[in-house]
Amino acid sequence: MNKQIPDKVINRLTLYHCILQEFIKSDCDYISSKQIANRLKIDDSQVRKDINLLSNSGKSRVGYLVKELKVSIEKTLGFSKSKRAFIIGAGNLGMALAKYDNFTNYGLNIINLFDNDPDKIGKEINNKKILDIKDLPILIWQHYVDIAILTVPAQHAQETTDYLVKIGIKYIWNFTPTVLNVPDDVLVWNENLMGNFLQFTYGIK
Amino acid sequence: MNKQIPDKVINRLTLYHCILQEFIKSDCDYISSKQIANRLKIDDSQVRKDINLLSNSGKSRVGYLVKELKVSIEKTLGFSKSKRAFIIGAGNLGMALAKYDNFTNYGLNIINLFDNDPDKIGKEINNKKILDIKDLPILIWQHYVDIAILTVPAQHAQETTDYLVKIGIKYIWNFTPTVLNVPDDVLVWNENLMGNFLQFTYGIK
Numbered sequence: 001m002n003k004q005i006p007d008k009v010i011n012r013l014t015l016y017h018c019i020l021q022e023f024i025k026s027d028c029d030y031i032s033s034k035q036i037a038n039r040l041k042i043d044d045s046q047v048r049k050d051i052n053l054l055s056n057s058g059k060s061r062v063g064y065l066v067k068e069l070k071v072s073i074e075k076t077l078g079f080s081k082s083k084r085a086f087i088i089g090a091g092n093l094g095m096a097l098a099k100y101d102n103f104t105n106y107g108l109n110i111i112n113l114f115d116n117d118p119d120k121i122g123k124e125i126n127n128k129k130i131l132d133i134k135d136l137p138i139l140i141w142q143h144y145v146d147i148a149i150l151t152v153p154a155q156h157a158q159e160t161t162d163y164l165v166k167i168g169i170k171y172i173w174n175f176t177p178t179v180l181n182v183p184d185d186v187l188v189w190n191e192n193l194m195g196n197f198l199q200f201t202y203g204i205k
Numbered sequence: 206m207n208k209q210i211p212d213k214v215i216n217r218l219t220l221y222h223c224i225l226q227e228f229i230k231s232d233c234d235y236i237s238s239k240q241i242a243n244r245l246k247i248d249d250s251q252v253r254k255d256i257n258l259l260s261n262s263g264k265s266r267v268g269y270l271v272k273e274l275k276v277s278i279e280k281t282l283g284f285s286k287s288k289r290a291f292i293i294g295a296g297n298l299g300m301a302l303a304k305y306d307n308f309t310n311y312g313l314n315i316i317n318l319f320d321n322d323p324d325k326i327g328k329e330i331n332n333k334k335i336l337d338i339k340d341l342p343i344l345i346w347q348h349y350v351d352i353a354i355l356t357v358p359a360q361h362a363q364e365t366t367d368y369l370v371k372i373g374i375k376y377i378w379n380f381t382p383t384v385l386n387v388p389d390d391v392l393v394w395n396e397n398l399m400g401n402f403l404q405f406t407y408g409i410k
Binding site for chain 2 (some may be wrong): 005007010011012013014015018019022039040041077078083091092093095096097099100102103106108147151154171173177178179181184187188189190191192193194195196197198199200201202204
């Protein structure tokens with residue numbers, strides 16, 4: 001649990017987890033590193049190396065026990081540690097994320113959305129109410145939330161961030177195409193979509 | 206241009222590019238590696254190392270020329286190579302991506318959205334028409350598109366992928382929380398949101 005797991009491995013482990021869920025649905029008991037590797041078109045030695053980083057990585061001659069490996073990934077990556085978050089900005093992207101039921105499986109619990117548009121405030125998306133951004137300071141304390149998922153339009157990203165920082169948000173998952181200015185005690189994860197796309201297409205002739 | 210640039214560097218370079226755009230807006234002529242590093246809370250030696258990978262990385266004593274560095278990143282990462290794509294699935298996420306005007310700056314040209322919902326077909330999002338998924342095969346050839354941005358609900362991800370592959374799509378930017386099964390000549394980039402979130406929150410106590 002305290003072993004430091006590199007970012008890329010964390011990312012791959014969640015993909016393995018997706019595959020394991022499918023195998024469980026299809027009533028398969030065992031999975032080999034080769035089977036995982038083939039689905040992701042990566043090397044099976046990479047898969048074995050990643051799995052070796054898990055606390056529990058028992059392997060029999062027929063492969064890994066699907067259920068055991070799944071639990072092992074969940075424990076190592078802390079899926080059961082619930083992380084409570086608010087979505088800031090109830091536009092299309094905010095709504096799309098609010099609808100992602102998959103998140104709760106990974107411990108991400110989205111409590112509410114916030115917006116300043118009177119037409120949106122009061123509405124519900126996937127059982128999550130859209131609230132007035134003005135009420136955010138009280139609700140942060142009420143719900144012990146320190147993670148904000150930022151989905152406002154780019155031109156409002158920095159001012160919204162300043163507000164979030166002022167009222168005590170410590171972690172910002174930034175979906176806006178901007179680089180935010182934050183103090184040292186606030187952590188930003190840039191969901192840099194364009195960067196990802198360019199990684200994907202960089203090699204295309 | 207032919208130097209192989211690692212994924213993580215490509216990702217960081219697009220963030221530097223964001224910062225450079227801001228500097229241009231503020232009429233700043235020079236930028237130092239320290240200034241870039243501080244905004245991203247990374248080491249400035251890392252920034253210098255990344256910039257050294259660019260074809261043109263002229264640096265004066267007062268720092269990099271902002272405009273020159275911006276063009277250098279654009280050239281190296283091929284922003285001017287237009288990449289044409291279709292969005293498959295005009296739900297909230299598909300619509301959010303269609304509204305991302307920022308994409309065109311990076312060479313990503315989203316031509317149309319596709320859906321099978323008669324209520325959506327014919328509507329327009331950000332000047333991009335939502336078309337009937339049945340018409341996709343003709344339009345792929347008409348517009349020379351081989352990139353699909355997959356934003357359908359998870360339960361339809363694989364069947365939609367099978368269809369995309371059959372009609373000639375070669376690159377799938379997968380926003381669904383599933384691991385797709387594709388033949389060897391099709392490339393998938395998993396926009397593994399949960400993996401990213403866990404990378405972000407893994408260290409949180």
